[in-house]
Amino acid sequence: MADDDDEEGFGGAYEDGHWIWDENNEQLAFVSDLPPMAVEAIQIPTKAPTGTVEFRDDVDLIEQIRFRRRYQRKVKPGQAEIITVQDVKDIALFTAPVNIMSPVLINMLHLSTTDRFIRALILYCAYYLQIADEMTRRIMELETKVRTPVCELLENEYRDNLGDLRLLVSKEYSTMLIGGSDTRKFHHMGAQKKRRSLSDKDARLFETLLRMCVQIVWLALGRKSFNQIELEMNRMFKSEIFNSVEHTLKTNYITNMAKEERDVLLGHCVRKDTKLNTQSPLMNEVFCHRKIDYRILGLGVIKFPQMTPRLQYMYQAVAGDEESLSTMGVVLGIIGMPRSAFDTMLRPLPTAGVETGKSAKSVAGMSSGQSPKSSASVRKSMTTAHQLYPDIVLPNPPTKEIYFPPSFPEHPERARPCSETQRRRWQNRLQKLLHPQSAGR
Known part of the structure; x- marks a missing residue:
């Protein structure tokens, strides 16, 4: 056996x-x-690429005619024929690649909170580019001039203005993160916040939203300084450590800044923590211990009884009527400018006699194939370019103490609704692009 x-x-x-x-x-x-x-085999859905996403900027004449007939916002009788945020969003949606588009993204772009968020981004980026050019000029003048105490006072004013404009962006971004107001149904844990967290889906949504906002801001600022806008927006939302655009381009633009430039452009609310404890600069602005007007955190949402000229300027730029921007002296890129001075793709007509700079791939002299340049040399060519819109002049903050009402305001501000017609048009177009066979039937 x-x-x-x-x-x-x-x-x-x-x-x-x-x-x-x-x-x-x-x-x-x-x-x-x-x-x-x-x-x-486990079917993993294809994720939308969020790295180097290229938007079309060479739309031919036939496509422009199709866009003007089917997707361009129609001006109703009695309305002023000016450029609105919706017009800029329409151009961005029309030229966006299909692989980053989704019905959720289109719906999120047509919210009142997202509209205020985009307008605050346009205002901040326009002022950031303006102050960056001014600081470049001042650093170059240090070779022949001597700094005085007045220089520090002026640069502190620039720093505080940038901090307040970043706070405008961060208040809307915080609302989107916590799923407040009309963004409740887009929260990663559901409208009631009782569902299991869909963190990966939420990250992809905000990545594509951020890339779309970069394109919208670039179009609203006259197609100039694309790389500067993209670098700064990714730094604000992700901090220097997780700035994927900077890791790709390797410009070292923050390292190459002079100390005076870094203090003004980055502010004094930047925290140096470990990677696990790192917060984005936008969140640092919210929790930063500095003297701010508390009413900035409620502009466009709460109706305040008394507002300073500085707050009125910010409110008009973020939540006011776009038809009143020019009459109020508020500069928001090409928003509020006459529609007749631009073509279908919002490029200025030759009769306007302005230059909008280079294309997105070569703006500001920075590209992934070029060697890193200093902060001054990168923006030196931009100072001589013709301006498409005037500089932003923010009113000074009040010298007296901030007014505190006896009770918290109870009445909300009127929310400006987005175009439901345009939202449906872009949803129908996306369905046709995703399902061409069913659309042909």
């Missing part, structure tokens, strides 16, 4: 296989005679 057991164990047959001697490993190995089981 012992011999039979050994023979059966050493190469003998079993009902589902047999043993053999593995000469390489010098041990017994069991070989199954059953056919291999079919492995169920």
Whole structure:
């Protein structure tokens, strides 16, 4: 029996296989005679790329005619024919690649909170580029001039203005993160915040939203300084450590800044923490211990009884009527300018006599194939370019103490609704692009 057991164990047959001697490993190995089981393949949905996403900027004449007939916002009788945020969003949606588009993204772009968020981004980026050019000029003048105490006072004013405009962006961004107001249904844990967290889906939504906002801001600022806008927006939302655009371009623009430039453009609310404890500069602005007007955190949402000229300027830029921007002296890029001075793709007509700079791939002299340049040399060419819109002049903050009402305001501000017609048009177009066969029927 012992011999039979050994023979059966050493190469003998079993009902589902047999043993053999593995000469390489010098041990017994069991070989199954059953056919291999079919492995169920897990279908992982294709994720939208959020790195180097290229928007079309060379739309031919036929496409422009199709856009003007089917997707361009129609001006109703009695309305002023000016450029609105919706017009800029329409151009961005029309030129966006299909692989980053989704119905959720289109719906989110047509919210009152997102509209205020985009307008605050346009205002901040326009002022950031303006102050960056001014600081470049001042740093270049240090070679022949001496700094005085007045220089520090002026640069502190620039720094505080940038901090307040970043606060305008961060208040809307915080609302979107916590799922407040009309963004409740887009929260990653559901409208009631009781569902399991869809963190990956939420990250992809905000990545595509950020890339779309970069394109919208670039179009609203006259197609100039694309790389500067993209670098600064990614720094604000992700901090320097997780700035993927900077890791790709390797410009070292923050390292190459002079100390005075860094203090003004970055502000004094930047925190240096470990990677696990790092917060984005926008969140640092919210929790920063500095003197701010608390009413900035409620502009466009709460109706305040008293507002300073500075707050009125910010409110008009973020939540006011776009028809009143020019009459109020508020500069928001090309928003509020006459529609007749631009073509279908919102490029200025030759009769306007202005230059809008280079294309997105070569704006500001920075590209992934070029060597890193200093902060001053990168923006030196921009100071001589013709301006499409005037500079932003923010009113000074009040010298007296901030007014505190006896009770918190109870009446909300009137929310400016987005165009439901345009939202449906872009949803229908996306369905046609995703399902061309069913659309043809």
